[in-house]
Amino acid sequence: xxxxxxxxxxxxxxxxxxxxxxxxxxxxxxxxxxxxxLREAKNLRYxxxxxxxxxxxxxxxxxxxxxxxxxxxxxxxAASLESDQRWxxxxxxxxVFLDTHPDQRLLGKEAxxxxxxxxxxxxxxxxRATPGLLEALKDPYLDxxxxxxxxxxxxxxxxxxxxxxxxxxxxxxADACASALATMGLKSSVxxxxxxxxxxxxxxxxxxxxxxxxxxxxxxxxRAVGNYLTDAQIRQARAKGFELEGIxxxxxxxxxxxxxxxxxxxxxxxKVTVE
Numbered sequence: 001x002x003x004x005x006x007x008x009x010x011x012x013x014x015x016x017x018x019x020x021x022x023x024x025x026x027x028x029x030x031x032x033x034x035x036x037x038l039r040e041a042k043n044l045r046y047x048x049x050x051x052x053x054x055x056x057x058x059x060x061x062x063x064x065x066x067x068x069x070x071x072x073x074x075x076x077x078a079a080s081l082e083s084d085q086r087w088x089x090x091x092x093x094x095x096v097f098l099d100t101h102p103d104q105r106l107l108g109k110e111a112x113x114x115x116x117x118x119x120x121x122x123x124x125x126x127x128r129a130t131p132g133l134l135e136a137l138k139d140p141y142l143d144x145x146x147x148x149x150x151x152x153x154x155x156x157x158x159x160x161x162x163x164x165x166x167x168x169x170x171x172x173x174a175d176a177c178a179s180a181l182a183t184m185g186l187k188s189s190v191x192x193x194x195x196x197x198x199x200x201x202x203x204x205x206x207x208x209x210x211x212x213x214x215x216x217x218x219x220x221x222x223r224a225v226g227n228y229l230t231d232a233q234i235r236q237a238r239a240k241g242f243e244l245e246g247i248x249x250x251x252x253x254x255x256x257x258x259x260x261x262x263x264x265x266x267x268x269x270x271k272v273t274v275e
Contacts, residue, residue: 034064044129045076050084071101076112082114082216083154088126112144120151126143130157137163140240153180161186171218199275202246204230206268216275233263 006055041056057077061070078093094115098108116136122129136148137159149163150173159183167177181187202215213226240263261272 013062016226019195034060034067034069036163037063038069041073041076041080045080045083048083050080054080054084063087071097071104071107074100075104079114082118086117087122088128091115091122091128091132094105094118109144112141113147114140116144116151117149120147120154123155134159142166142170143173146170146177150176150180153184156184161182168244201273201275203271204268205270206226207266228266229263230265231271232265236263236265237261 015252037060039055041060044053044056054077057073057080061077065072067073074093074097078090078097081093082090084090094111094262095112097104098115098218102108104111107110116133119126119132119136123133124130130152133148137145137152138146138155139145144165149160149167152160153164161181164177164181164186166175169178200217202217204213204215206213216232258272258274262268263268
């Protein structure tokens, strides 16, 4: 090779290109073992191979118990067990997810709803099912309370009544709750429901502007109130003992015309009334 190079150099011919070195950009980053396990579990879940998917998620959690993707793995483990109709294991897995990751708000609510469904299927067959549903009647989320009440109503448990009456105020549940109350021989209190608040009215007055912006929200969308508040106003509301997560329950229990919330900062003042 050296002789060839010298010959070509003396003759003025082109030198051969050096052999290319491996490029990290071309090869790409190598997939970690943890990511590989999660990818395998996800592929199995997409293929509806629920039993194998659950096993893969368990393998990931056993090998990487402190992974930052642990919440994802624990939720989908529970969901895979539920899809595989392993109701008791799924309910327990959802409980582990909720206990381990209390900061997961969106997945947390979905986990609560899914767990209620699992318990509802197992009423009268598993000792944890009915107590779990009774606990869910006090859940911070109104949707979870009503879902638990509807499950208890399937076996005509009278303890479902209050939750069903709350559900009369929620458009997505109103008809099912009215039907469940009728099946249990209870009045749906439609007249009382009609007297209760159905809308939140948000009035926003910006500093330096003469007009007030008025926004009407259906009670079922009450949690969206937080979208109209600044961070400072949200902190102010919390300091007053008002948590936006419970806004639906608080609004539903107040008569029309009540001021639900009033906060302000340097840029605007916001008042929320019940109508």
